[in-house]
Amino acid sequence: MSIDLEQFKEIFFEESFEGLDAMETCLLQMEGGNDDLEIVNTVFRAAHSIKGGSATFSFTAVASFTHVMEGLLDDMREGNRAADQEVVNILLQSVDLLRELLTTIREGGDVDESEVSDLKEALQVLRGGEGAQAVPEKEVEAASEKRDIEEWEISFSPDEDLLQTGNDPALLFRELAMLGELSLTYDASRLPDFEAMDAELAYLQWKMTLKGCSDKAAIEEIFEWVEDECDLEITAVQPDRRAEDRREGDRRLTSRRTGSRREKDPQKSKAAAASSSIRVGTDRIDTLIDLVGELVITQSMLSQLGEDFSMDKLENLKTGLGQLSRNSRQLQESVMSVRMQPISFAFNRFPRMVHDLSQKLGKIVRLETTGEDTEMDKTVMEKINDPLVHLVRNSMDHGLETPEERRAAGKPEEGVVHLSASHQGGNIVVEITDDGRGLNRDKILSKAIERGLVQEEDDIPDQQIYNLVFLAGFSTADSLSDVSGRGVGMDVVRRNIESLGGSVVVRSTPGKGSIFTITLPLTLAILDGQLINIKGQTMVLPLGSIIESLIVDKTQLNAMAGESEVYSLRDEYIPIIRLSEVFDLSDQQDDLRTALLVVVESGQDKVCFVVDDLLAQQQVVIKSMESNFCKVGGVSGATILGDGNVSLIIDVNDTIRLAKELGMEHLQAQQEQGNAKYKQARKMLEVTG
Amino acid sequence: MAKVLIVDDMASMRKMVAFTLESVGHEVTSAEDGDVALEIGKKDSFDLVITDVNMPNMDGITLTKSLRELAAFKFTPILLLTTEAGKDKKMEGKAAGATGWLVKPFDPDKLLSTIKRVLG
Amino acid sequence: MSEAVAEAEPEVKDDLAEARNQYLTFMLADEEYGVDILRVQEIKCWEEVTDIPNTPDFIKGVMNLRGAIVPIIDLRLRFSMESVEYDTQKTVVIVLKVLSEKGERTIGVVADAVSDVCNVSPEELRVAPDFGGAINIEFIRGLASVNDKMVILLNIDHLINQGVLQHVQAEATV
Numbered sequence A: 001m002s003i004d005l006e007q008f009k010e011i012f013f014e015e016s017f018e019g020l021d022a023m024e025t026c027l028l029q030m031e032g033g034n035d036d037l038e039i040v041n042t043v044f045r046a047a048h049s050i051k052g053g054s055a056t057f058s059f060t061a062v063a064s065f066t067h068v069m070e071g072l073l074d075d076m077r078e079g080n081r082a083a084d085q086e087v088v089n090i091l092l093q094s095v096d097l098l099r100e101l102l103t104t105i106r107e108g109g110d111v112d113e114s115e116v117s118d119l120k121e122a123l124q125v126l127r128g129g130e131g132a133q134a135v136p137e138k139e140v141e142a143a144s145e146k147r148d149i150e151e152w153e154i155s156f157s158p159d160e161d162l163l164q165t166g167n168d169p170a171l172l173f174r175e176l177a178m179l180g181e182l183s184l185t186y187d188a189s190r191l192p193d194f195e196a197m198d199a200e201l202a203y204l205q206w207k208m209t210l211k212g213c214s215d216k217a218a219i220e221e222i223f224e225w226v227e228d229e230c231d232l233e234i235t236a237v238q239p240d241r242r243a244e245d246r247r248e249g250d251r252r253l254t255s256r257r258t259g260s261r262r263e264k265d266p267q268k269s270k271a272a273a274a275s276s277s278i279r280v281g282t283d284r285i286d287t288l289i290d291l292v293g294e295l296v297i298t299q300s301m302l303s304q305l306g307e308d309f310s311m312d313k314l315e316n317l318k319t320g321l322g323q324l325s326r327n328s329r330q331l332q333e334s335v336m337s338v339r340m341q342p343i344s345f346a347f348n349r350f351p352r353m354v355h356d357l358s359q360k361l362g363k364i365v366r367l368e369t370t371g372e373d374t375e376m377d378k379t380v381m382e383k384i385n386d387p388l389v390h391l392v393r394n395s396m397d398h399g400l401e402t403p404e405e406r407r408a409a410g411k412p413e414e415g416v417v418h419l420s421a422s423h424q425g426g427n428i429v430v431e432i433t434d435d436g437r438g439l440n441r442d443k444i445l446s447k448a449i450e451r452g453l454v455q456e457e458d459d460i461p462d463q464q465i466y467n468l469v470f471l472a473g474f475s476t477a478d479s480l481s482d483v484s485g486r487g488v489g490m491d492v493v494r495r496n497i498e499s500l501g502g503s504v505v506v507r508s509t510p511g512k513g514s515i516f517t518i519t520l521p522l523t524l525a526i527l528d529g530q531l532i533n534i535k536g537q538t539m540v541l542p543l544g545s546i547i548e549s550l551i552v553d554k555t556q557l558n559a560m561a562g563e564s565e566v567y568s569l570r571d572e573y574i575p576i577i578r579l580s581e582v583f584d585l586s587d588q589q590d591d592l593r594t595a596l597l598v599v600v601e602s603g604q605d606k607v608c609f610v611v612d613d614l615l616a617q618q619q620v621v622i623k624s625m626e627s628n629f630c631k632v633g634g635v636s637g638a639t640i641l642g643d644g645n646v647s648l649i650i651d652v653n654d655t656i657r658l659a660k661e662l663g664m665e666h667l668q669a670q671q672e673q674g675n676a677k678y679k680q681a682r683k684m685l686e687v688t689g
Numbered sequence B: 001m002a003k004v005l006i007v008d009d010m011a012s013m014r015k016m017v018a019f020t021l022e023s024v025g026h027e028v029t030s031a032e033d034g035d036v037a038l039e040i041g042k043k044d045s046f047d048l049v050i051t052d053v054n055m056p057n058m059d060g061i062t063l064t065k066s067l068r069e070l071a072a073f074k075f076t077p078i079l080l081l082t083t084e085a086g087k088d089k090k091m092e093g094k095a096a097g098a099t100g101w102l103v104k105p106f107d108p109d110k111l112l113s114t115i116k117r118v119l120g
Numbered sequence C: 001m002s003e004a005v006a007e008a009e010p011e012v013k014d015d016l017a018e019a020r021n022q023y024l025t026f027m028l029a030d031e032e033y034g035v036d037i038l039r040v041q042e043i044k045c046w047e048e049v050t051d052i053p054n055t056p057d058f059i060k061g062v063m064n065l066r067g068a069i070v071p072i073i074d075l076r077l078r079f080s081m082e083s084v085e086y087d088t089q090k091t092v093v094i095v096l097k098v099l100s101e102k103g104e105r106t107i108g109v110v111a112d113a114v115s116d117v118c119n120v121s122p123e124e125l126r127v128a129p130d131f132g133g134a135i136n137i138e139f140i141r142g143l144a145s146v147n148d149k150m151v152i153l154l155n156i157d158h159l160i161n162q163g164v165l166q167h168v169q170a171e172a173t174v
Helices: A006-031 A037-056 A061-075 A085-106 A113-126 A169-179 A216-229 A241-247 A266-272 A281-307 A311-338 A350-361 A378-399 A402-407 A443-449 A462-469 A490-499 A652-688 B009-023 B034-043 B058-070 B085-098 B108-119 C016-020 C155-174
Strands: A151-160 A181-187 A205-211 A228-234 A340-342 A367-372 A375-377 A415-424 A427-433 A503-509 A514-522 A528-532 A537-544 A544-550 A557-562 A565-569 A572-578 A595-604 A605-611 A614-623 A634-638 A648-650 B003-007 B027-031 B050-051 B078-083 B100-104 C004-006 C022-028 C033-034 C040-045 C057-064 C068-074 C092-100 C105-110 C113-119 C138-148 C149-154
Touching: A006 A037, A006 A085, A006 A340, A006 A350, A006 B009, A037 A061, A037 A085, A037 B009, A037 B078, A037 B100, A061 A113, A061 C113, A085 A113, A151 A169, A169 A181, A169 A205, A169 B108, A216 A228, A216 B085, A216 B100, A228 A462, A228 A557, A241 C113, A266 A340, A266 A528, A281 A311, A281 A462, A311 A340, A340 A378, A350 A367, A350 A378, A375 A378, A378 A415, A378 A427, A378 A490, A378 A514, A402 A503, A443 A462, A462 A490, A490 A503, A528 A605, A528 A648, A572 A652, A595 A614, A595 A652, A614 A634, A648 C057, A652 C040, B003 B009, B003 B034, B027 B034, B034 B050, B034 B058, B050 B058, B050 B108, B058 B085, B078 B085, B078 B108, B085 C004, C022 C092, C022 C105, C022 C149, C057 C105, C092 C113, C105 C155
Parallel strands: A367 A415, A537 A648, A572 A605, B003 B027, B003 B050, B050 B078, B078 B100, C033 C149, C068 C105
Antiparallel strands: A151 A205, A151 A228, A181 A205, A340 A375, A415 A427, A427 A514, A503 A514, A528 A537, A528 A614, A544 A595, A557 A565, A565 A572, A595 A605, A634 A648, C004 C040, C022 C033, C022 C113, C040 C092, C057 C068, C092 C105, C138 C149
């Protein structure tokens, strides 16, 4: 029988990586002084499981390495070794190495044995064995060489409670009979009187002869499970001393390798690595199945109705259709929930990173996390990882001070980086908070002026100044350190987040610290949309970005610098953007006095879009424009409406950017005009003055 | 064919054992730790239990002990999945009432030949 | 909604070698063009598409092709020919599979009419002279003579990737 276990490799890899993450978390807790036995146990279990699995798949390097690791962990479990810094460090290194090894194997590469043996030796030295704890050879072939012996006498007297471990002498005999010709006699001398007999106890003893079998080890193996529950004697009938001596006492447990069937096929394992999978709780699957069941019922009800429909059944049809739409909405929600995962998957990598980084920076840092259970779409989570790492690095490198500086500032030496996640409306909000020195307002401002991003005379509120760090080409770090600022700036962080339909802002207080707030949509696949009409074209505006819609009140219209308009709404002046102009849909300019305005917000920008009509609000499935075409300015994707037509989804943020560029052109033209007027006016003044 | 309960915290191991057993027609129920397995055991009976030793929550040895206390599992074969190093564990398992053990690394052929010994 | 004029499932599928030399030809003004028939996914009647803002005029828009968003390209405009009114009866959209390093794309090109399927063996292919015209020589795989008429065989991958998409992207980043 050949059973191909290849298909389980990928599960093993995933599980092993999860195990390694858990190990890392526990090791960091140990380092923090937590000596709970369960923590050591968890680490041990993870190593043990990786060992078992890798041996199954013949990943010998991993198996033998985890074996040594397990030895050290076992010492710790038994309380023979404390989890000191040295031990934790070497175990963390081991975790890294295993991660590397498994990744290499998964991708079909070759393992560098020398790297493994170095760390393995270090582990052994740590155990005080100077490598003496030689790894027991796992691939001992059970030598079943032919012997001269052909006949055995076996005497078997089981203990009375043999049956209670689930062993059954009859099955043992059957197996023996498969090795050769078995004849047996029983000895009932132990059998008590009938009244005293307990049906659950074994009283009989047996004497057997087995002919035609040459392998004593095979016989011993059959009795392996009961050897401590019986008196067993196996003697050769025609003893051949030479062979017998060799085998005597050799009761080593053996495991056989099954041929070359499991030889590595790099092509195959590479292909497997490319597929990504998701783990889903069975309760969610059950809900899905229930919902599909309901859908099927509704469908059959409707099709029955359709077979002989008459107007008097209209009410039934309406009910049926209502049910159908309810079913499909629930099904949609359920399907989406399958992609949701707790953000702890993303947060879990930070304890290690903070640990390593704080040592490197010479800072004392405590990492706190809250809201790890907050669920988000797997795709969003994968893409948010890099920005998060960047922001945490940034907080540790630039935000937090050295212990000396903190002491001098009257703060505790230990700095705190706090990661939190929560649901707010249809969004997920992730915050990275540090209690460091805060952003340097003046430095940012002077840099921004230097780069021409703002004007010197502009009066900008402090919080807006801080957010200038997200503009392109902005890095205030005086020296590029190894930790952050390797050419990747905050603008990249912002771009990555915005490409997910999210936004990022920073608030900061001098001497108290900074808070980076990332707002993300719950999912990338479905959007609550407001359909709008612009010059006959239907477009979708994300409902989440809409603050309100209103009909223009003429008195609130203001023109700034002649042409670019703003609308004053409750003490705020909001720039007006003509979507028809941005999207080049019409040559005719809207008459603002009768226009419909939609106030939208993106990041810190608040603007009014001019639209011709507001249509329905509905959920739309987002389709990529890039899969068959390319990125289109001001558009985040497309969707297919109920009538089968394609409708474009507006990327509010990018639309504002486009409008600014357009406006810039206008503005420049105006400025030139304005300058001329200004000069003229000056001249007149000079003359009259 | 036999009804088998397999208990292991590693999904890969559970799936491999289940796959192997199902491929020869056995009916397999899986549990990810002793607690879950015991709950299943209270409601259902099996012809064979295969359990890992090292698991979170309830380990395999405690599970064996607890199952043996249930009437439905008094004589049910219980096999421990162990590594070759765990001689002590094997004896501890036997004392708890285990029938025998399956030595890791997991090998499907070996599994099938071994369970023949307890299922006949 | 999608009136397929012809499902272009080549019958000669089992004879790939022959199919490889087969071209679907179509008309643009008075000229006949050909594309590798293995790349043709289907031929549809022209129907209204959704405009894509801020793109060159040869990008007619996007259409819904069984749930996929497919861009439609007007080759007349791309090749700077005179544009014509589309006719839902005659104007066709040829849906093509385009390959690039990034993978496979599905796009549609507008043609006046589909004319024929013809066989052109590699030996019959003539190198196109560089007329310095609207069609970059790189976009042409070669010229062939079919029934005494010249057919311009297009290198569709190069035409779409370099001649269309790169063009659009360059314009978008300005």
